[in-house]
Amino acid sequence: MSLFSLSKKIKKLKQLKKQAQQNQQPSKAIPSSLLDQINSIKEKTGNSIDVVIRKLQLGDSKGPDTAVVFVEGISDSKAINDFLIESIMNNHPSPNSRPIYDILFEKVVALGDVKEIKDWDNLYLSLMSGESIILVDGEKRALSASTRGGEQRSIEEPGSQVTVRGPRDGFTESIRTNTALIRRRIQNPDLWLENMKIGSVTKTDVSIMYIKGIAKDEIVEEVRNRLKRIEIDSILESGYIEQLIEDQAFTTFPTLYHTERPDMVAGNLLEGRVAIIVNGTPFVLIAPAVFIQFFQSVEDYYGRADIATALRFLRILIFFISIIAPAAYIAVTTFHQEMIPTQLLVAIAAQREAVPFPALVEALIMEVAFEILREAGIRMPRAVGSAISIVGALVIGQAAVQAGIVSPAMVIIVAITAIANFATPAFAVAISARLIRFGFMFAAATFGFYGIILGVIILAVHLCSLRSFGVPYLTPIAPLIPANLGDTIVRLPMWAQKKRPRLFSNKETRVGDNQKPQPPEGRGMVNDTLEKGDQDEQ
Amino acid sequence: MEKANISLYQLFVLILLFELGSAILVPLASDAKQDAWLAILFGMAGGLFLFWVHYRLFLYYPELVPPQYMQKLLGKIAGTLLAFCYIILFMYSAARVLRDFGEMLLTFAYLETPLFIVNALLMLVIIYAVSKGIEVVARTGELFFLFIYFLAITGFILILFSGLIDVNNLKPILERGILPVVRVFYTQTLYFPFGEIIVFSMIFPYIANKKKAKKVGLFAIGLSGINLAITMAINIGVLGVDLTARSQFPLLSTIQGIQVAEFLERLDVFFMISTVICIFFKVSIYFYAAVASTAVIFKIKEPSRLTYPMGMVILFMSVTIASSYAEHLKEGLEFVTRYVHPFFLILIPTLLLGIAFLKNRKKKSPQ
Numbered sequence: 001m002s003l004f005s006l007s008k009k010i011k012k013l014k015q016l017k018k019q020a021q022q023n024q025q026p027s028k029a030i031p032s033s034l035l036d037q038i039n040s041i042k043e044k045t046g047n048s049i050d051v052v053i054r055k056l057q058l059g060d061s062k063g064p065d066t067a068v069v070f071v072e073g074i075s076d077s078k079a080i081n082d083f084l085i086e087s088i089m090n091n092h093p094s095p096n097s098r099p100i101y102d103i104l105f106e107k108v109v110a111l112g113d114v115k116e117i118k119d120w121d122n123l124y125l126s127l128m129s130g131e132s133i134i135l136v137d138g139e140k141r142a143l144s145a146s147t148r149g150g151e152q153r154s155i156e157e158p159g160s161q162v163t164v165r166g167p168r169d170g171f172t173e174s175i176r177t178n179t180a181l182i183r184r185r186i187q188n189p190d191l192w193l194e195n196m197k198i199g200s201v202t203k204t205d206v207s208i209m210y211i212k213g214i215a216k217d218e219i220v221e222e223v224r225n226r227l228k229r230i231e232i233d234s235i236l237e238s239g240y241i242e243q244l245i246e247d248q249a250f251t252t253f254p255t256l257y258h259t260e261r262p263d264m265v266a267g268n269l270l271e272g273r274v275a276i277i278v279n280g281t282p283f284v285l286i287a288p289a290v291f292i293q294f295f296q297s298v299e300d301y302y303g304r305a306d307i308a309t310a311l312r313f314l315r316i317l318i319f320f321i322s323i324i325a326p327a328a329y330i331a332v333t334t335f336h337q338e339m340i341p342t343q344l345l346v347a348i349a350a351q352r353e354a355v356p357f358p359a360l361v362e363a364l365i366m367e368v369a370f371e372i373l374r375e376a377g378i379r380m381p382r383a384v385g386s387a388i389s390i391v392g393a394l395v396i397g398q399a400a401v402q403a404g405i406v407s408p409a410m411v412i413i414v415a416i417t418a419i420a421n422f423a424t425p426a427f428a429v430a431i432s433a434r435l436i437r438f439g440f441m442f443a444a445a446t447f448g449f450y451g452i453i454l455g456v457i458i459l460a461v462h463l464c465s466l467r468s469f470g471v472p473y474l475t476p477i478a479p480l481i482p483a484n485l486g487d488t489i490v491r492l493p494m495w496a497q498k499k500r501p502r503l504f505s506n507k508e509t510r511v512g513d514n515q516k517p518q519p520p521e522g523r524g525m526v527n528d529t530l531e532k533g534d535q536d537e538q
Numbered sequence: 539m540e541k542a543n544i545s546l547y548q549l550f551v552l553i554l555l556f557e558l559g560s561a562i563l564v565p566l567a568s569d570a571k572q573d574a575w576l577a578i579l580f581g582m583a584g585g586l587f588l589f590w591v592h593y594r595l596f597l598y599y600p601e602l603v604p605p606q607y608m609q610k611l612l613g614k615i616a617g618t619l620l621a622f623c624y625i626i627l628f629m630y631s632a633a634r635v636l637r638d639f640g641e642m643l644l645t646f647a648y649l650e651t652p653l654f655i656v657n658a659l660l661m662l663v664i665i666y667a668v669s670k671g672i673e674v675v676a677r678t679g680e681l682f683f684l685f686i687y688f689l690a691i692t693g694f695i696l697i698l699f700s701g702l703i704d705v706n707n708l709k710p711i712l713e714r715g716i717l718p719v720v721r722v723f724y725t726q727t728l729y730f731p732f733g734e735i736i737v738f739s740m741i742f743p744y745i746a747n748k749k750k751a752k753k754v755g756l757f758a759i760g761l762s763g764i765n766l767a768i769t770m771a772i773n774i775g776v777l778g779v780d781l782t783a784r785s786q787f788p789l790l791s792t793i794q795g796i797q798v799a800e801f802l803e804r805l806d807v808f809f810m811i812s813t814v815i816c817i818f819f820k821v822s823i824y825f826y827a828a829v830a831s832t833a834v835i836f837k838i839k840e841p842s843r844l845t846y847p848m849g850m851v852i853l854f855m856s857v858t859i860a861s862s863y864a865e866h867l868k869e870g871l872e873f874v875t876r877y878v879h880p881f882f883l884i885l886i887p888t889l890l891l892g893i894a895f896l897k898n899r900k901k902k903s904p905q
Contacts, residue, residue, distance in 0.1 A: 453814045464677035465670040478680035
């Protein structure tokens with residue numbers, strides 16, 4: 001308790017200090033002389049060569065009276081040349097007409113989004129986000145014109161979530177492209193977008209997107225508040241945000257979902273979730289996330305329901321295999337030999353005869369070797385890929401067995417575990433299964449199946465205790481919500497999935513009544529004549 | 539009291555897992571010979587009545603847990619003393635169940651492992667679960683419930699297909715009249731496992747839909763009674779009366795007999811898995827009741843802090859309450875069910891209900 005109150009006091013002090021700082025340094029006003037303005041910008045940016053300052057003359061004064069400032073590379077140079085600089089140069093206002101500033105604002109700048117800026121802070125914020133600043137001599141304000149642009153990666157197929165059937169576009173590093181990709185899918189004014197800048201140094205654009213009316217206001221508010229309380233110098237990837245807003249910091253399981261696929265984000269928004277889009281990364285966060293979501297692939301919804309259901313069962317099985325398979329092998333060979341049919345037992349015992357290690361050590365050697373191989377496979381340059389696979393196949397497969405370090409059965413177990421791990425659709429869960437597996441192996445080596453089942457109970461209790469933005473992690477299975485079970489391990493056809501997730505969406509009904517396809521009645525042995533709707537050869 | 543919300547389905551699952559818990563392991567009602575299943579059904583009827591008693595008491599005080607209404611009904615001092623007795627009873631019961639389980643694990647799988655280690659591991663898991671609160675325990679129950687039922691039904695089908703059941707073992711019904719069965723009912727099955735339903739009065743205030751709780755609770759007790767009766771009938775059908783009575787864990791012996799297609803055999807491990815899960819819930823609920831009552835009596839704001847010390851007490855109790863398994867069983871049958879259970883599980887709740895009835899009638903009558 002004392003520690004808690006102390007930290008509270010410190011927080012209060014910090015807040016006071018911050019307020020004082022804010023009072024002391026109000027954002028400085030812009031001077032009226034053009035020369036002062038330009039010098040000030042040069043000084044602040046340290047004469048960086050990508051900050052271009054172009055002086056121009058618009059009015060009838062002798063020297064330059066306006067200047068266009070922009071940062072090369074992050075702004076659209078074609079737009080600046082065509083609609084700003086050329087436009088200013090070609091415009092010759094009659095002498096002694098209205099002030100230059102007003103003419104610029106209303107007649108000259110041929111761009112859509114033009115704003116007035118009155119202080120340095122906002123000026124630098126717009127300048128550094130790619131907008132062009134137009135300075136005018138004798139004015140204590142400036143104009144900012146939206147000329148964001150520059151080189152960006154084009155829209156490509158996402159590398160991390162591949163599907164056979166489904167759209168091929170993936171998010172890019174640009175936040176505007178990403179929001180556009182979502183908006184194109186949900187053409188509805190209720191799709192709301194809120195922007196904020198996070199990171200005291202990087203000033204990264206972070207947007208939250210949700211469908212007003214479907215998303216629950218409390219959850220949107222919670223997301224907003226958690227984002228607002230972030231105080232950090234930089235946000236370089238959505239992973240930064242994830243670590244700062246998740247419900248439980250000490251768990252291996254992800255409580256936010258991340259995806260590169262716009263169709264997946266659109267689907268989740270329609271279920272009442274909130275998307276958090278961060279500039280500079282193609283990975284969009286989705287909150288709240290539930291456990292079963294990590295076993296779903298967008299393709300489940302595009303393909304047939306029965307096949308999708310079968311695949312989901314397979315994925316759950318895969319998850320358990322990737323956690324328990326090596327542990328079960330250890331338990332069976334060290335404690336519960338009676339479980340194996342005699343012939344197989346003899347075969348395994350014969351294989352293990354030459355192996356000098358207990359099953360746990362044998363399993364650890366193989367698992368660690370495999371983890372090294374996998375890590376190498378991800379980090380190495382592409383050119384040496386084939387070398388790694390040869391080394392891996394030979395050393396881990398054959399040579400280790402021939403050298404008598406591991407038994408062939410163990411190689412099979414490790415291989416199955418590894419493939420199972422690769423087949424999990426969400427990388428975030430697959431990687432946590434990878435880690436938990438080692439805990440289970442130790443439990444199995446010390447207490448056999450008793451250790452494993454205790455591990456499973458701990459895992460279940462832990463998963464049940466997790467929440468994502470207040471939503472229990474295992475909904476709709478525990479707590480059981482029967483109306484939402486249609487999209488969990490089982491995937492019902494679209495016409496049968498009538499309700500949105502109850503815990504985080506407002507309008508619950510999503511499919512109209514009687515949407516089951518209704519072919520003409522009385523086919524088969526009832527009628528001998530064809531009915532309307534049947535198109536056979538006559 | 540913590541802030542929690544238990545749904546009706548969660549209540550149903552918890553009651554079922556709790557009732558099946560350790561009762562499914564032991565030779566329940568084996569004194570009734572081949573009529574054990576009948577004695578269990580009688581016990582179930584008693585359990586239904588007791589549930590009604592607790593539910594009525596709860597209706598008088600829908601916001602309060604038993605230690606609180608005991609203080610209201612009996613006065614501050616007497617109520618606190620009685621509630622304290624219940625804490626000890628809950629902890630002792632938790633320790634007994636833990637001991638039963640540990641002994642079972644030692645006899646059939648871990649012959650060399652010390653009892654303390656086996657119990658300690660399970661107790662640590664239980665402490666972890668209970669410290670997360672009753673809601674998490676309930677959700678975990680939901681998660682495992684279907685799994686347990688799946689295992690149970692699979693086991694039942696396998697026993698059926700192995701051709702192990704000999705219906706003649708169950709005949710003749712009521713060989714020596716109904717009296718022996720009734721005797722077993724009021725000396726054993728009424729208290730264990732059905733009288734133990736009293737722990738759920740600690741959970742009642744958290745139930746979201748209070749009106750339907752009665753129906754769901756009665757249904758859960760009925761179903762668990764039927765399940766236990768079927769299990770015991772199968773045990774007797776497979777092993778015969780003598781072997782069932784002499785066996786420490788008849789269900790284990792039954793399952794060891796399964797042999798289908800020369801492939802599905804030696805299924806003891808699945809028995810162990812389901813047992814660990816059931817015992818986990820039984821001890822967890824007892825333990826939770828003890829922790830929650832203590833927190834209420836001593837006005838402790840964070841009950842989760844009590845879990846570690848109290849869990850350790852239960853752990854040491856489970857090892858020290860008896861020097862051998864035989865002594866443990868004898869203590870259970872000849873002392874606990876004879877003197878402790880009738881008093882605390884039947885008499886006091888009924889008396890409390892009577893007092894509550896009189897007090898509330900007095901209050902209402904002047905109006």
